[in-house]
Amino acid sequence: MAARHMSRRSFLQKVGLGAAGAGVAFYGPWKHNHVYAAKADKPLLIGLTTDASGQYGNSGEMERRGMLMAIAEFNKKGGVLGRQIETIHIDTETTPATGTRVAERMITRHEAAFLMGAVSSGVANAISLVAQRYGVIYLNSNSSSPTESGKDCHRVKFVWDGNGTNFGKATVLNAINAVGKNWVLFTNDYVWGHETSKSVRALVTQYGGKIVEEMVIPVGTRDFSSYLLKLQQIKPDVVNTAVGGDDIKALRAQVGQLGMGNKPAWVQNQQDWPDVYGLPLSGVFGIFGTTWYYKLDLPGVKEFVAQYQKMYPGVSIKVPGNVYYNGYMAARELLRAVERAGSTNNIKVIKELENLKVPAKDRMQHFDAYMNPATHQMQQTIYLATANDEAAWKKDNDDLFKVLAWSKPQDAEDTDAPKACKLEPYEATPSYEM
Amino acid sequence: MEFVLHLAPHLLNGLSLGFLFALIALGFMLIIGVMELINLAHGSLFALGAYVAMVVIAPGASWWGPLGKWYVAQPLTLRYVLALVVAPVILAFVGMLLEICLRRTYGKDPLYGLLFTFGAAMVIEELIRIVWGSAEKFLQVPQAINGAFLVGGLIYSKYRFFAAASALLLILLVWLFLERTPYGAMIKAGAHDSEMVRALGINLKRLRLCVFGFGTALAAMAGIIIAPIWGLRPHVGVDAVIPAFLIIVLGGVGSFWGAVLAGVLVGLAVALTAVYVSEWSLLSMYLLLIAVVTFRARGLFGKKSILEV
Numbered sequence: 001m002a003a004r005h006m007s008r009r010s011f012l013q014k015v016g017l018g019a020a021g022a023g024v025a026f027y028g029p030w031k032h033n034h035v036y037a038a039k040a041d042k043p044l045l046i047g048l049t050t051d052a053s054g055q056y057g058n059s060g061e062m063e064r065r066g067m068l069m070a071i072a073e074f075n076k077k078g079g080v081l082g083r084q085i086e087t088i089h090i091d092t093e094t095t096p097a098t099g100t101r102v103a104e105r106m107i108t109r110h111e112a113a114f115l116m117g118a119v120s121s122g123v124a125n126a127i128s129l130v131a132q133r134y135g136v137i138y139l140n141s142n143s144s145s146p147t148e149s150g151k152d153c154h155r156v157k158f159v160w161d162g163n164g165t166n167f168g169k170a171t172v173l174n175a176i177n178a179v180g181k182n183w184v185l186f187t188n189d190y191v192w193g194h195e196t197s198k199s200v201r202a203l204v205t206q207y208g209g210k211i212v213e214e215m216v217i218p219v220g221t222r223d224f225s226s227y228l229l230k231l232q233q234i235k236p237d238v239v240n241t242a243v244g245g246d247d248i249k250a251l252r253a254q255v256g257q258l259g260m261g262n263k264p265a266w267v268q269n270q271q272d273w274p275d276v277y278g279l280p281l282s283g284v285f286g287i288f289g290t291t292w293y294y295k296l297d298l299p300g301v302k303e304f305v306a307q308y309q310k311m312y313p314g315v316s317i318k319v320p321g322n323v324y325y326n327g328y329m330a331a332r333e334l335l336r337a338v339e340r341a342g343s344t345n346n347i348k349v350i351k352e353l354e355n356l357k358v359p360a361k362d363r364m365q366h367f368d369a370y371m372n373p374a375t376h377q378m379q380q381t382i383y384l385a386t387a388n389d390e391a392a393w394k395k396d397n398d399d400l401f402k403v404l405a406w407s408k409p410q411d412a413e414d415t416d417a418p419k420a421c422k423l424e425p426y427e428a429t430p431s432y433e434m
Numbered sequence: 435m436e437f438v439l440h441l442a443p444h445l446l447n448g449l450s451l452g453f454l455f456a457l458i459a460l461g462f463m464l465i466i467g468v469m470e471l472i473n474l475a476h477g478s479l480f481a482l483g484a485y486v487a488m489v490v491i492a493p494g495a496s497w498w499g500p501l502g503k504w505y506v507a508q509p510l511t512l513r514y515v516l517a518l519v520v521a522p523v524i525l526a527f528v529g530m531l532l533e534i535c536l537r538r539t540y541g542k543d544p545l546y547g548l549l550f551t552f553g554a555a556m557v558i559e560e561l562i563r564i565v566w567g568s569a570e571k572f573l574q575v576p577q578a579i580n581g582a583f584l585v586g587g588l589i590y591s592k593y594r595f596f597a598a599a600s601a602l603l604l605i606l607l608v609w610l611f612l613e614r615t616p617y618g619a620m621i622k623a624g625a626h627d628s629e630m631v632r633a634l635g636i637n638l639k640r641l642r643l644c645v646f647g648f649g650t651a652l653a654a655m656a657g658i659i660i661a662p663i664w665g666l667r668p669h670v671g672v673d674a675v676i677p678a679f680l681i682i683v684l685g686g687v688g689s690f691w692g693a694v695l696a697g698v699l700v701g702l703a704v705a706l707t708a709v710y711v712s713e714w715s716l717l718s719m720y721l722l723l724i725a726v727v728t729f730r731a732r733g734l735f736g737k738k739s740i741l742e743v
Contacts, residue, residue: 053669057568057669058568058569058570058667061568189713215708215712216712216713217712217713218712218713218714218715218716218717220673220716221715221716222663222664222665222673223451223454223663223664223704223705225447225450225451225591225594225705226444226447226448226704226705226706226708226709226715227708227712229443229444229447229588229709230444230708230709232587232588232589233440233588246665246667249570249665249667250663250664250665253572253662253663253664253665254591254663257580257581257582257591257592257593257594257662257663258582258589258590258591259581259582259589260582260589274569275570276570277569277570278569278570278571278572279570279572280572283572315567316566316567316568316569317567317569
């Protein structure tokens with residue numbers, strides 16, 4: 001047998017051609033028709049893209065717990081479509097660039113069927129760009145910039161939290177009528193802060209108020225004394241804060257120290273539970289929006305709280321809040337949608353989620369909720385709350401809020417979102433089945 | 435005149451913030467000066483100090499039975515003062531333990547020391563998370579320094595003034611210690627020429643141990659004083675270590691007054707930009723550093739390198 005000689009050049013050419021061929025084979029059919037062999041035997045893998053560190057590390061941990069509780073419920077009754085559900089978690093570090101890397105890795109390397117989780121809107125947007133490219137359904141469980149269901153909406157993305165406009169609608173008119181027309185905006189310097197303040201600015205102007213100053217607060221600010229001194233020099237009627245995470249904790253502590261919680265009037269667009277839990281009552285002031293509270297007098301709430309405490313004994317946050325609730329609801333509704341679709345085919349599941357309607361009782365809220373098919377945002381009851389009475393708080397230190405009022409989803413709906421949101425057509429969204 | 439009246443409270447506020455920044459950097463500066471080690475665990479030790487103080491102020495009464503109940507019934511002021519003493523002492527021992535572990539890296543590539551302290555920072559932060567959880571905690575302060583007072587129509591926090599005054603007092607005490615005591619002289623000599631110090635018969639090992647312990651106690655003290663303003667959470671140390679490092683470089687590595695002046699300049703820059711161009715407030719400290727280092731690479735009071743012409 002004659003020995004075959006292969007030159008270095010021809011070897012490289014062959015390797016190059018082979019690699020190119022493999023690439024064509026991989027990218028071509030895979031992109032649009034990703035079907036796995038023996039899928040029925042394979043557990044369904046969900047990628048949890050929640051923050052474990054950074055500005056929203058605490059909230060990320062809470063929403064992940066909520067998702068895991070919903071998944072555990074399904075696994076207990078045999079999984080979904082007869083398949084057990086497994087999860088993979090990678091810390092998105094409250095950083096959009098990390099969100100992109102994590103999403104890419106979960107989809108391409110771990111073959112996650114669905115992605116869920118985000119508190120920061122910057123991270124949610126980054127993840128959803130990757131998810132849309134692959135057609136992977138992504139649940140934005142807790143980030144609430146109006147852009148998430150507006151200009152940054154995607155066919156694969158579903159938003160479960162109320163957004164800045166929803167909360168603004170529930171608070172602005174009441175505050176203008178009850179307190180006054182001169183407003184100052186505290187805006188966290190990232191997408192959620194800016195978009196929420198933009199929305200509040202529009203509402204204040206619409207209702208006859210005036211924005212006398214907007215102070216942009218860099219993410220990571222720990223000392224608010226300069227802002228608070230300036231606020232006193234301006235003397236506004238109302239301060240609207242779109243400040244989140246560790247920044248709002250520091251702001252609350254410092255406002256409490258100055259005794260400025262009552263004057264001017266404070267409106268925190270949305271108050272996440274992990275950002276306020278553990279503060280003394282003096283640190284909880286003003287009025288703020290939320291989507292759920294653990295002491296709502298509604299069927300199922302007590303059982304839900306008990307289930308949380310049973311599943312997570314010994315955790316530092318002893319009762320669940322809105323962030324946990326949103327994580328739980330997002331995961332539960334996704335799995336129910338898969339069951340209704342009878343398939344993990346993403347387009348079928350997307351259609352199920354687009355037509356989602358959840359009765360109030362099932363949501364543990366006051367009004368029925370529904371998914372807006374034009375924006376992919378869950379329309380739900382918006383609650384207005386304030387600090388609890390001292391006597392009630394002394395009896396139970398976890399009972400920080402007093403719920404003042406609740407708005408129907410229709411009354412708080414972000415009517416500008418459908419104009420800004422341009423969902424990709426189904427046919428432009430890669431389809432897959434896991 | 436109106437502009438001056440408008441500006442005056444912000445200048446005062448910037449000054450008080452500056453003292454707090456200088457306090458954060460003090461322990462960091464001592465360790466860099468004597469040991470030529472960038473202690474990346476400084477922030478975590480800052481946080482740990484505040485957590486230990488929180489326990490000293492309000493331990494779970496049930497832990498200690500009747501003794502615990504008796505202790506919690508004591509006035510908050512007494513428990514707070516005790517925390518200001520006990521927590522830094524405990525942290526000094528933690529720092530000494532860390533230094534003993536760190537010894538294996540001496541004389542090797544400085545990267546080993548850097549990596550060691552980075553690892554220590556992560557371990558301490560996780561330990562805090564395990565012991566106290568990740569939720570926000572609250573460090574109680576006595577009623578006398580809590581609340582606010584009114585001057586010229588503006589409300590000021592009593593605690594903030596207490597914190598700034600405490601920072602100033604600590605800075606002066608540390609300066610007196612370094613300048614007027616034989617131990618301070620040893621530390622300064624160690625920072626200047628450690629080999630000569632050893633040749634003179636001073637136990638360099640023990641000196642380093644004490645300096646690390648002292649620097650850690652100062653970090654803890656800064657943590658206790660600043661926690662009621664910044665809040666208390668496991669990763670609060672990250673917010674401290676970055677400005678501390680920046681202040682040391684800005685002031686000149688190893689310079690005591692350089693660190694104090696740099697702290698004040700950073701405080702003023704952050705406070706004033708927050709008023710006039712708020713989105714630049716955090717960036718201003720980095721811009722200040724760039725501006726100074728561009729024209730004076732060794733910082734404001736850094737020693738001239740032999741490589742400089």
